Amino acid sequence: xxxxxxxxxxxxxxxxxxxxxxxxxxxxxxxxxxxxxxxxxxxxxxxxxxxxxxxxxxxxxxxxxxxxxxxxxxxxxxxxxxxxxxxxxxxxxxxxxxxxxxxxxxxxxxxxxxxxxxxxxxxxxxxxxxxxxxxxxxxxxxxxxxxxxxxxxxxxxxxxxxxxxxxxxxxxxxxxxxxxxxxxxxxxxxxxxxxxxxxxxxxxxxxxxxxxxxxxxxxxxxxxxxxxxxxxxxxxxxxxxxxxxxxxxxxxxxxxxxxxxxxxxxxxxxxxxxxxxxxxxxxxxxxxxxxxxxxxxxxxxxxxxxxxxxxxxxxxxxxxxxxxxxxxxxxxxxxxxxxxxxxxxxxxxxxxxxxxxxxxxxxxxxxxxxxxxxxxxxxxxxxxxxxxxxxxxxxxxxxxxx
Amino acid sequence: xxxxxxxxxxxxxxxxxxxxxxxxxxxxxxxxxxxxxxxxxxxxxxxxxxxxxxxxxxxxxxxxxxxxxxxxxxxxxxxxxxxxxxxxxxxxxxxxxxxxxxxxxxxxxxxxxxxxxxxxxxxxxxxxxxxxxxxxxxxxxxxxxxxxxxxxxxxxxxxxxxxxxxxxxxxxxxxxxxxxxxxxxxxxxxxxxxxxxxxxxxxxxxxxxxxxxxxxxxxxxxxxxxxxxxxxxxxxxxxxxxxxxxxxxxxxxxxxxxxxxxxxxxxxxxxxx
Numbered sequence: 001x002x003x004x005x006x007x008x009x010x011x012x013x014x015x016x017x018x019x020x021x022x023x024x025x026x027x028x029x030x031x032x033x034x035x036x037x038x039x040x041x042x043x044x045x046x047x048x049x050x051x052x053x054x055x056x057x058x059x060x061x062x063x064x065x066x067x068x069x070x071x072x073x074x075x076x077x078x079x080x081x082x083x084x085x086x087x088x089x090x091x092x093x094x095x096x097x098x099x100x101x102x103x104x105x106x107x108x109x110x111x112x113x114x115x116x117x118x119x120x121x122x123x124x125x126x127x128x129x130x131x132x133x134x135x136x137x138x139x140x141x142x143x144x145x146x147x148x149x150x151x152x153x154x155x156x157x158x159x160x161x162x163x164x165x166x167x168x169x170x171x172x173x174x175x176x177x178x179x180x181x182x183x184x185x186x187x188x189x190x191x192x193x194x195x196x197x198x199x200x201x202x203x204x205x206x207x208x209x210x211x212x213x214x215x216x217x218x219x220x221x222x223x224x225x226x227x228x229x230x231x232x233x234x235x236x237x238x239x240x241x242x243x244x245x246x247x248x249x250x251x252x253x254x255x256x257x258x259x260x261x262x263x264x265x266x267x268x269x270x271x272x273x274x275x276x277x278x279x280x281x282x283x284x285x286x287x288x289x290x291x292x293x294x295x296x297x298x299x300x301x302x303x304x305x306x307x308x309x310x311x312x313x314x315x316x317x318x319x320x321x322x323x324x325x326x327x328x329x330x331x332x333x334x335x336x337x338x339x340x341x342x343x344x345x346x347x348x349x350x351x352x353x354x355x356x357x358x359x360x361x362x363x364x365x366x367x368x369x370x371x372x373x374x375x376x377x378x379x380x381x382x383x384x385x386x387x388x389x390x391x392x393x394x395x396x397x398x399x400x401x402x
Numbered sequence: 403x404x405x406x407x408x409x410x411x412x413x414x415x416x417x418x419x420x421x422x423x424x425x426x427x428x429x430x431x432x433x434x435x436x437x438x439x440x441x442x443x444x445x446x447x448x449x450x451x452x453x454x455x456x457x458x459x460x461x462x463x464x465x466x467x468x469x470x471x472x473x474x475x476x477x478x479x480x481x482x483x484x485x486x487x488x489x490x491x492x493x494x495x496x497x498x499x500x501x502x503x504x505x506x507x508x509x510x511x512x513x514x515x516x517x518x519x520x521x522x523x524x525x526x527x528x529x530x531x532x533x534x535x536x537x538x539x540x541x542x543x544x545x546x547x548x549x550x551x552x553x554x555x556x557x558x559x560x561x562x563x564x565x566x567x568x569x570x571x572x573x574x575x576x577x578x579x580x581x582x583x584x585x586x587x588x589x590x591x592x593x594x595x596x597x598x599x600x601x602x603x604x605x606x607x608x609x610x611x612x613x614x615x616x617x618x619x620x621x622x623x624x625x626x627x628x629x630x631x632x633x634x635x636x637x638x639x640x641x642x643x644x645x646x647x648x649x650x651x652x653x654x655x656x657x658x659x660x661x662x663x664x665x666x667x668x669x670x671x672x673x674x675x
Contacts, residue, residue: 206536209536211539211540263532263533268533271506271509272506276504276505276508279504279506281488282466282498284487284488284489284518285517343506343507
């Protein structure tokens with residue numbers, strides 16, 4: 001930040017550390033803080049049980065969290081607007097139930113059933129968005145009430161048995177397909193090359209237009225860090241079963257929605273509505289349309305998460321989408337720096353947050369903690385995350401007011 | 403009063419860029435505007451003054467399309483127009499800078515300048531709705547330079563971390579991006595220091611020189627006398643007086659605003675207005 005009063009340039013270690021401290025305090029160093037958190041959690045559990053960081057367990061962690069991460073992407077979109085969707089857990093459970101019924105009872109191809117699940121998700125989102133924009137009911141009320149209804153509908157469509165098992169099909173293969181090592185390396189290599197190419201092209205374009213560009217080395221260091229992370233991840237999963245298809249799917253979804261939020265007009269309008277809805281309206285943005293579409297996207301992603309959860313479990317039952325799934329999906333992005341109050345956050349926080357939350361849950365499972373302890377710890381982490389978010393928000397306010 | 407009749411006689415000669423006839427607006431039992439006429443010509447700065455609750459904001463909101471009036475007609479370039487949304491006003495060439503500036507604190511200067519009229523990349527990237535950040539940043543810098551706004555150092559800084567004067571500059575710059583012919587400024591100098599006020603006032607002179615019609619709402623009579631050609635006074639939802647800025651004293655304007663000293667005469671004129 002180049003505001004004169006807030007230490008623009010840092011010469012020497014002292015100011016640099018102070019600047020870093022300020023960024024941490026104001027929530028601008030989000031990813032860094034989260035990585036520190038992950039490192040701490042991983043170190044802790046690794047000391048308790050040396051199987052925690054084994055390739056097998058880390059791969060399981062990815063598989064477990066793919067559903068949560070997908071739902072969290074939708075939550076990020078909704079949080080960016082300053083709204084909340086408390087029905088995503090129930091939407092994921094209900095849509096997965098509909099899918100299972102269509103596959104097992106109605107003998108539909110599983111691809112079609114999965115698409116139908118997404119369609120149901122979109123429709124529920126449309127309804128939520130309509131209630132919020134047309135009748136101006138707070139989104140938490142609409143989605144909380146909707147959540148209850150959906151749980152009822154889920155019990156209804158699942159029928160007496162309450163559980164539907166899925167045989168081997170397209171849906172179950174989503175989370176049981178692994179790529180051979182070479183493909184894993186190829187995907188990681190391609191991702192790095194494309195990232196580097198786009199970064200260099202954007203830089204060259206700015207330079208040609210006579211705009212300021214950052215130093216080349218910082219760009220290369222940034223891409224280098226990403227490349228190292230990809231290489232490490234692929235090296236780990238290749239020691240186990242290989243790169244899981246579902247990880248590629250979730251990363252592709254995150255990439256797509258990162259693009260939508262940060263590079264398109266619709267994404268810009270989402271941030272505007274979340275930052276100052278009245279200003280957005282006066283700028284001619286149709287804020288109702290933005291809200292409706294975001295609720296549709298959020299619920300569709302929740303349905304997609306439900307499909308992935310069903311795939312991982314190879315079944316749908318009465319507790320699908322229930323328990324702490326909803327809170328996990330909301331807590332993840334908030335822990336990783338997306339504001340609960342709108343206008344601030346990134347889609348990547350959904351992935352990072354899912355890793356943090358998943359690591360805690362996975363580690364406690366590995367250590368065979370009692371349910372009581374797991375609930376208490378998860379709840380405490382949630383409270384801590386929201387408190388940190390609120391404090392950093394006050395810090396930002398303080399600086400802006402000066 | 404003489405000032406009033408002078409004002410009306412000169413105004414009826416020239417065709418106005420924008421004129422409103424008989425505008426009324428009620429909020430429940432509260433009559434915010436009743437039968438107000440208003441007009442601004444090209445290359446003219448009209449100051450809209452009045453006490454709190456006189457109806458200034460309501461009138462501006464009606465022109466800006468933010469809040470529809472109950473009654474009244476609007477003429478733009480002599481043609482009857484309907485302004486039912488902010489887009490209508492923008493399409494006609496009416497730009498508004500609100501007192502609250504209507505900026506998104508979480509977005510940077512460039513994003514705020516282009517909010518609602520973002521530029522897309524050309525070619526294949528257009529199909530993907532790819533925003534042309536380079537072009538937007540380039541012309542944002544050019545625009546701020548042409549307005550001699552040197553205080554905004556980094557156009558990629560979130561607006562929330564700028565000072566009040568910088569934010570005002572961004573808001574005024576934004577209003578000019580759509581090449582408007584009428585600019586409404588709501589309390590443009592209210593929160594500014596002396597030098598920043600001077601900058602804004604010279605900017606208003608610049609707008610007049612370019613042939614724009616400028617409407618300035620202000621409580622600050624010193625600023626009003628510094629920039630305005632005409633002063634329109636609203637009182638209790640009615641237009642109570644119009645002054646040519648030459649040959650009127652500040653006391654006359656204050657009296658028209660407060661209703662003092664006009665006594666019975668003022669009441670009669672309000673009834674007939």
